[in-house]
Amino acid sequence: EPEVTQTPSHQVTQMGQEVILRCVPISNHLYFYWYRQILGQKVEFLVSFYNNEISEKSEIFDDQFSVERPDGSNFTLKIRSTKLEDSAMYFCASSLSGGYSGTQYFGPGTRLTVL
Amino acid sequence: AQRVTQPEKLLSVFKGAPVELKCNYSYSGSPELFWYVQYSRQRLQLLLRHISRESIKGFTADLNKGETSFHLKKPFAQEEDSAMYYCALSGSRDDKIIFGKGTRLHILP
Numbered sequence: 001e002p003e004v005t006q007t008p009s010h011q012v013t014q015m016g017q018e019v020i021l022r023c024v025p026i027s028n029h030l031y032f033y034w035y036r037q038i039l040g041q042k043v044e045f046l047v048s049f050y051n052n053e054i055s056e057k058s059e060i061f062d063d064q065f066s067v068e069r070p071d072g073s074n075f076t077l078k079i080r081s082t083k084l085e086d087s088a089m090y091f092c093a094s095s096l097s098g099g100y101s102g103t104q105y106f107g108p109g110t111r112l113t114v115l
Numbered sequence: 116a117q118r119v120t121q122p123e124k125l126l127s128v129f130k131g132a133p134v135e136l137k138c139n140y141s142y143s144g145s146p147e148l149f150w151y152v153q154y155s156r157q158r159l160q161l162l163l164r165h166i167s168r169e170s171i172k173g174f175t176a177d178l179n180k181g182e183t184s185f186h187l188k189k190p191f192a193q194e195e196d197s198a199m200y201y202c203a204l205s206g207s208r209d210d211k212i213i214f215g216k217g218t219r220l221h222i223l224p
Contacts, residue, residue, distance in 0.1 A: 003158075031210065042217065043159070043201065048210035056210045091159065100147035100166075100205040104212060106159040 002026045004107035006092050012113045013082055021077045021110045023092030031102060032075045033093040034067065036060070037109075043091065049075065050098060082114045117142050119202050119215035127221045128192045136187040136218050138176075138202030146204040148178055148185040149212065153199040162187075162200070172196070197222045 005024045013019050025032050034046040047057040049067050066078045075094075079086055089109045095102035118141040128134050140146065148165040163171045165178045165185065176187045185202060202215040 033210065035212075043212075043214040045211035045213065050210075058211070098210050100207055100209065103161055103164075105161075108158045 004092055004094055004105050006090075006107040006110050008110060009108065010111045010113070012115065015084055015114055016081050019079050019082055019112065021079075021090050021092075021112070023075045023077075023094075023107055024073050025075055025092065025094030026096075026105055027073070029094035029096050029105075031055075031095045031098045031104075032067075032069070033095075033104060034077045035091045035093065035106075036088040037091065038085075038088040046077070046090075048098075055098070079112075082112075084114050087112055087114045117146075117204070117206075117213050119204055119213055121200075121202050121215035121218050123218045124216070125219045125221065127223055129223045130194055131191050134187075134189040134192045134196065134220065136200050136202075136220065138185045138187065138215060140183050140185065140202070140204050142183075142204055142206065144206060146206055148176070149203040149205070150174070150176055150185075150187050151201040151203055151214070153201070153217075155198070159201070192220075192222045194222045194224065196220060 007022045032049040035043050037043045045058050047061045048055045064080045068076050091109045092107040093104040095104045120139045150162040152162040153159045174189045199217050201217045203212045205212045
């Protein structure tokens with residue numbers, strides 16, 4: 001069964017550094033998402049992406065964040081200048097259709113630790 | 116405000132006993148409700164959703180619009196049900212899913 005994959009599984013970085021988290025969505029899916037979960041807190045929506053543009057973003061997704069689909073398979077989340085509070089588990093998800101009719105399939109997550 | 120509340124952080128239930136994981140929501144409109152599950156060291160996966168009205172692994176959930184609840188139930192717990200369970204919602208035009216904080220279900224032998 002096809003799955004969403006994410007690399008790396010764990011990323012450690014210094015505050016102020018740029019990080020890129022990578023995701024390979026399920027191949028025929030058209031909608032892509034990033035969520036994050038700070039330790040002990042709920043999973044929070046960051047951004048959704050469709051047709052090569054952001055379709056929805058949360059208040060968390062400020063100018064420090066960007067997303068890109070650089071080729072036909074990868075979907076990346078970039079954090080330009082990491083802060084301590086960016087430490088979290090970041091989940092990528094993809095779906096065949098959008099809105100609540102589309103089931104979102106999640107990747108295993110990347111644990112980001114900012115020192 | 117759009118919100119999902121799961122009042123229990125941890126629920127311990129003996130094997131064979133009934134399970135009920137509580138979920139209440141706040142949303143202006145008619146959301147779709149979901150239950151996601153995360154087994155140990157595995158990814159978040161959809162367990163069931165209201166619109167499909169399925170029973171998955173013996174679990175069911177009934178949407179009560181009057182009480183704005185979507186509690187998850189199973190008549191007889193099994194040890195393999197131990198996991199983290201997240202109630203979630205999405206609006207009809209939304210892409211985003213709003214999650215509750217989750218309830219850890221621990222099935223005692």
